[in-house]
Amino acid sequence: MHSMAPPVLKPISLWRRFANQGATAFAILTAILVLAPLMAIFIYLVIKGVGAINWDFLTKTPKPVGESGGGMANAIVGSGVILLISSLIGIPLGIGSGIYLAEYGRNRLGDMVRFTADVLNGVPSIVIGIAAYSLVVVPQKHFSALSGGVALGIMMIPTVARATEEMLLMVPNSIREAAFGLGIPKWRTTLSITLRTASAGVITGCMLAFARVAGETAPLLFTAFGNQFWNLNPNQPTAALPLQIFVYAISPFDEWHKQAWAGALILIIMIVGAVAAVRITTSRGRLKGA
């Protein structure tokens, strides 16, 4: 350095070093601020809920008012059934419309679909519950897991669609050109090349939508309705964890409060478990350097 001409730029000042460290510290601080409430909720749930979780809680149905014991087994299974139905509705329709928006939707219809999806995303969940009520419950004349699944499925569509669109648009056009150049038809290119290239992001979008609706209570109030007993028929009123938590939380009984906490903890564990399971199974086939 000593033999060269004098530097044009001044040496890095003390203030710049300080500002640099300050900015890094600020970024770390905000990250902690975001994580803190999440951790606080989870720890609080564990403290409040873990005491009421036992074998009975996981395998028995609720006891009538006045009797102690019982569990939420029917609600755990019911939530599983409802979420399965909603995923079967929301994920294929969401991915399908996302593909349309990204690959064919540079036009008026595409703009309309995009706008509608964004509005649907902002509609209060109870309104979507009412829609499912009038679409499924009224014609059938009874509550059911199916209607609950429809309500949650409708809620999943816009999230999945917009996430799919964004992820497909991130796939560079050179990848599509490579496929066209091989004489692969457009529909094949979209399904086997573009969507596959974007699959990690699309799966994240689906999981986000799933996690969001898994905790929804309002749309289930007059669709799945809840049930004190075992029911595996998707065409009958079905218990769901959020509903059970809601009913127990507003009850005057101490034991029910404890069970509501336990139910909330189980619900979070179910969501985290489902997301983790999907992540593990989908990352298994990943190649070196992909």
Add this chain to the structure above:
Amino acid sequence: MGVGIEVKDLNAWYGKNLSLKSINMTVPANHVTAVIGPSGCGKSTFVRCLNRMHETIPDARAEGTVKVGEMEVYGDADPVDVRRRIGMVFQKPNPFPTMSIYGNVAAGLKLNGFRNRKQMDELVERSLKLAALWDEVKDNLHKKSGASLSGGQQQRLCIARALAVEPEVLLMDEPASALDPISTSKIEELIFQLKQHYTVVIVTHNMQQAARVAELTGFFLMGSLIEYDKTEKIFTNPADKRTEDYVTGRFG
């Protein structure tokens, strides 16, 4: 075996912009033909018209007669069918990132409904050997992603991928411009080998490259084909003043 290409009165537009003006050109089978010219002269557009890739860009269209062997490219032919018979290698290597090396080479076969595993294995091996990549990747065919290779290897992978569907013509749009000199010379050697089996049309803005690999060279300027002749003639004794100015480095 390669087939010849006849281009008659080919015009191409981007929106209202006429970017290829009445091109006439005859490309002989099993030869390497280079297309040179300054940036924006229409040379890439020209080769993209030969396999109907041009029209995949919104608002782009082309008109004219292009005959590849016996096939009328702009007749009743389905563009997807045209592209199966005319392979293409692009400027930047573009392997499919989620697929293995094998998957990349087999993609054109698999996704067009080819199901014979044994024959596919043979075609993949043959294509990778033709592209001079086999020895470097044969132990990791299924384990490694196409994107994990170096830039030069990726481009040879893309050449193997294009060859696997057994095209009659191979179009190369500046295939070495994103590569270092060693990778470039490998690709050039490869082009030399390929003309035994295919008709090769290569776009390049590197005149030395054209001189090294091509028997015939066409010079494009502002959407027109100015001169088309034996490479040696173009570079040593061009008929047109503009060609001479370009190859002697007076502009472009």
